[in-house]
Amino acid sequence: MSTRRRLQAIYDRLFEHFGSQRWWPAESAFEVMIGAVLTQNTNWRNVTVAIDRLRDGDFLRFERLAALAEMELAEMIRPSGYYNVKARRLLNLLQMINDLYGGDPEHLLADELETARERLLAVSGIGEETADSILLYAGNQPIFVVDAYTYRICSRHQLIDDECDYRSLQELFMDNLPCDTTLFNEYHALLVMAGKHYCKKNVPLCERCPLREV
DNA sequence: CACCAGGCAAGTA
């Protein structure tokens, strides 16, 4: 079967099993950006606690967050883990938005895709997955997000060489699917759901995995 | 107890 059809089949199975996800779970694009940094190598549950703390202090707005001292911010986001590095990373991101977009996150998100991506990657603490998560889920731009679950699932289904780099795996999806923001949004979210529930680390096979026969 | 979670950068050889 062609890669194109296999990717479509995987999507269909996951959609049938989990339904529409409509990510990212957040009340604003800015909140998505914050969450994208906080969730780096971290359980989403912990991230929601940190974000709720920011919300309670009305810090999910650019001006309010940018006015926080690094140590205060670190303390606020403590439940999300790596709180010192993440506080620095968030401030680095805000600094870039301030310098290049006049302090308006929407201007970054409205910029041309590759330009915005390069500028995000230039921020210390923002790598490819975080940048693409921001572009897709905060900016509604058509780019596919690759993460650890994407690697694991594609590897188990022998769609990739385990050593392939981020861009290669991203291209596998983007070259073989219609370029559609909503599709990319749903597909990545569904892969995360599948990974969480049925494709855990060091668990070779799962009886109830909806992708068993794909 | 060990292991994991929607990574990334810096250090080492």
Added chain:
DNA sequence: TACTTGCATGGT
């Protein structure tokens, strides 16, 4: 360039 280590909380 290729590999290792630090960062840290909270759930299973």
